[in-house]
Amino acid sequence: MSVLQVTDLTCEYRKNPLGIGVRVPRFGWRLLSDSRGTVQKGYRIVVTGTDGDFGTPVWDSGYTESDASIQVEFVGTEPLHSCTPYLYKVKVWDAAGRESEWSETARFETTLLDPSEWQASWITPDAAGIDPQSEASFLLRKSFELKSGIASARIYATAAGLYELFANGRRVSDEVLSPGWTSYRYRLQYQTYDVTDLLRNGSNAIGIHLGDGWYRGGMGFESRDFKYGDRRAALLQLHVKYEDGTEEIIVSDESWKCDIGPVTYATIYHGEKYDARLEQDGWSESGFQDGSWTAAETLDLPMDILVPQENWPTRVTETIRPVSSFVTPAGDRVLDMGQNMVGRVRLNVSVPAGTKIVLRHAEVLDRDGNIYFGNLRPAKQTVEYTAKGEGTESYAPHFTFMGFRYVKVEGFPGGGTLPLDAFAGEVLHSDMEPTGSFETSDSRVNKLQSNIRWGQRGNFLDVPTDCPQRDERLGWTGDAQVFISTALFNYQGAPFFTKWLRDLKAEQHPNGGVPFVIPDVAGGDSSAAWGDAAVICPWTVYQYYGDRRLLAEQYGSMKAWVEYIRAQGTNEYLWNTGFHFGDWLGLDAKEDSYVGATPRELIATAYYAYSTRLLRQTAEVLGHSEDAAKYGELHERIVQAYREEFLTATGRVAAPTQTAHVLTLMFDLADESVRTRVAKDLNDLVVENGYHLTTGFVGTPYLCFTLSNHGYHHTAVRLLLQESYPGWLYSVSQGATTIWEHWDSLKPDGSFWSDDMNSFNHYAYGAIGDWMYRKVAGLDMDPSVPAFKRIHIEPLFGTKALTYAKASHLSPYGNIESGWRVDGDRISVNVTVPVNATAEVVLRGATVAGLKESGKLLAEGDGILAVTENEDGAVLSVGSGTYAFEYENADLFRAGYTENTVVSDILNDEAATDVLRKHLPHLFEGPMLKFLNTSSLKQVEENGMARVPAGAMDAVLADLAKL
Known part of the structure; x- marks a missing residue:
């Protein structure tokens, strides 16, 4: 039974996105087929609510004759609602008349689609209780009661600064450095979080850990110290839906309580200071006693600049261990991560209370083997951690990041080299899918x-x-x-x-x-x-x-x-x-x-x-x-x-x-x-x-x-x-x-x-x-047809310096591959074209008569739509599938050097260049080569400046003929 399958469903580029902010989302999918040359002829999309009743959908496209499988817009007659989850599925038909099964059901959920739906206020600690200009981070918390029968709960939150969000003592998300950096005067992203599993009936609490980040930390070079505002603040709105159909909304307002956090200083350029002795256990839990905390006050920050999360969130995408620890000639204890990375170092230590461990981050060592900070300019890239002395303590910076390979460590107990298992590098960046x-x-x-x-x-x-x-x-x-x-x-x-x-x-x-x-x-x-x-x-x-x-x-x-x-x-x-x-x-x-x-x-x-x-x-x-x-x-x-x-x-x-x-x-x-x-x-x-x-x-x-x-x-x-x-x-x-x-x-x-x-x-x-x-590798697109719908494969392999190359790219339609190898007198080219796409394949030096695919003559294979031949070689139009082409080398790598060969052509071949160096070394001295590289070997021999010894050119040609 033949296979035609719909897979990898996306909505607005994401799989099962939470919190999309567009009223007309776009859908995409990829196709799998066991037949070459498969092209979609039509599709059907059905969107419904979370009840899963596709019989009464929000939108049913019906059979739509189209080969579009990306950027397909929602065109339901009824608009999508805010803060609402939807389910959808897709099936397709191909040009051969095959009909796929329905895809697996995917989902997407809208966020606040209208600014008027915000009921929360921007809050920050009351200036009478906490200095607004404090370098220390702020802790903001709110306790509240919920009734039983919680069906779903979503938090919509952001900050003028950077924030970490907690519910009942647990981090809500693995995202870091939220809400990211936008042009804050015009646009500020907010995030959507599913906290259904973190809440319970009865007493609950939410906590926000708030730092300066790009908003207030001072940005720009040459000591510009640009700041968007002088007071950091947070904004949060919790929507709780109950099984009985009712809804409750908890917002940030003056009822919140505030205090100073354990981050005593943090900026993007200079790093972070953290005093674990200032931690307040349970501060984001419902039973915490916050009677001594300061009340929150509201700030008049704009609401009309809020936009739902657009970028991929920043996350820890990889953890790497230091490859070595050593003591420099200057006496510094230094870690080598083995890779120049961006992110932070996580400490795992068991040390006495009050122990201060200082990490200074740098990219390279100087010529003497000492850690080098000169290229950082004023940026300090320094982290200070003060331990509380209670068992094994784990810490990584909250509101900053560093670019580094080497880390100078001060204050770590003991002497000599450092224990590698006490440190780990956490790589940070926007969590984009590798393609x-x-x-x-x-x-x-x-x-x-x-x-x-x-x-x-x-x-x-x-x-x-x-x-x-x-x-x-x-x-x-x-x-x-x-x-x-x-x-x-x-x-x-x-x-x-x-x-x-x-x-x-x-x-x-x-x-x-x-x-x-x-x-x-x-x-x-x-x-x-x-x-x-x-x-x-x-x-x-x-x-x-x-x-x-x-x-x-x-x-x-x-x-x-x-x-x-x-x-x-x-x-x-x-x-x-x-x-x-x-x-x-x-x-x-x-x-x-x-x-x-x-x-x-x-x-x-x-x-x-x-x-x-x-x-x-x-x-x-x-x-x-x-x-x-x-x-x-x-x-x-x-x-x-x-x-x-x-x-x-x-x-x-x-x-x-x-x-x-x-x-x-x-x-x-x-x-x-x-x-x-x-x-x-x-x-x-x-x-x-x-x-x-x-x-x-x-x-x-x-x-x-x-x-x-x-x-x-x-x-x-x-x-x-x-x-x-x-x-x-x-x-x-x-x-x-x-x-x-x-x-x-x-x-x-x-x-x-x-x-x-x-x-x-x-x-x-x-x-x-x-x-x-x-x-x-030869993996390219036809610029007249976007998104690799029409692929162009044309490897330029005519050089002895490389004997194979291969590349892949996960396009919107699926994985594309182009690879080639030269093995003696044979050239092989392997190509993969995803379903619902086609490719033009140019095979340099090939003739149609001498070309085989998967061991067969071209006429015996399928998926090959057209074949022509020109002065460059064979040109094929192929449909989806995986192809293995093979043909004779056709002198692409055999130069055939003669006395009329121009010197610059010889210099494109490393082996041939070595022949010239062997017999005519004086050509490479001073400016000689500059004047003679456009001459033929014969002209070089005839040119008095070249001083070619008798018989040398014959030896050159003889050795070149052996290549």
């Missing part, structure tokens, strides 16, 4: 992929921060836009970026400008490539998830950004005015400058063209035909102005930098007639620099893409595998476990690039991961 994997035959590249993922985890803690350790940790827009595609390959990031983009829209200036950081605690003007996040990020989310709703929601913001650029200066088609970061940290920068050599106005105009093109495409998707035509014409004029301003009459890029060439090609700014020349010039710039890059934040993400897209994939791979500075594998060779801010953050001699701006966990250069997925 990507990448692997090659080179273990160094695999380590790079690991470093990219760890960098994303550490810096995706509720907002996409630049770094997690120093006095910054801000949502830099430039970093986010260059990395977002890599990020969405690795993790399910739709809710994460939806929340952040809503903050960006809220913070956008009236003139359309976009702050440097979101949430905006830094101020400043708008910069090209940074503000362009307003356009690039929503478009990228749409590409990965088909989220038209987010596009529509952000469309006004996208338009405002492009119109802001258009209004700058006197020429509406060039952006040559104002402040710009330029090619930030470009290695071709002048001495004592952070800005690369590429002209800022070139970068600004290039991004102006790119954002305008994406805006036109967005208008087309949303059906705004007039805007599509308007911005299409604007884009054409910007491109023409760019060519006139930044390209010479002969088609060269006027600025002789790698980044200028990269942007010109990547954003399609050069006329087709000169692109080949521009691409060759770019390749020459890389080769002449010894296969090293000189690009910064702007050029680096696109450098390898540009080379691969224009026939220089060998050069791109050489860049990937570059182990000397500057190169992606240099940091790997130096023991890095995350991505560095600078290519040489740690120099070979153990010294540092600088103290001022030297993060060892800075994800931006991890953007190379996007190219690794798409070009090396």
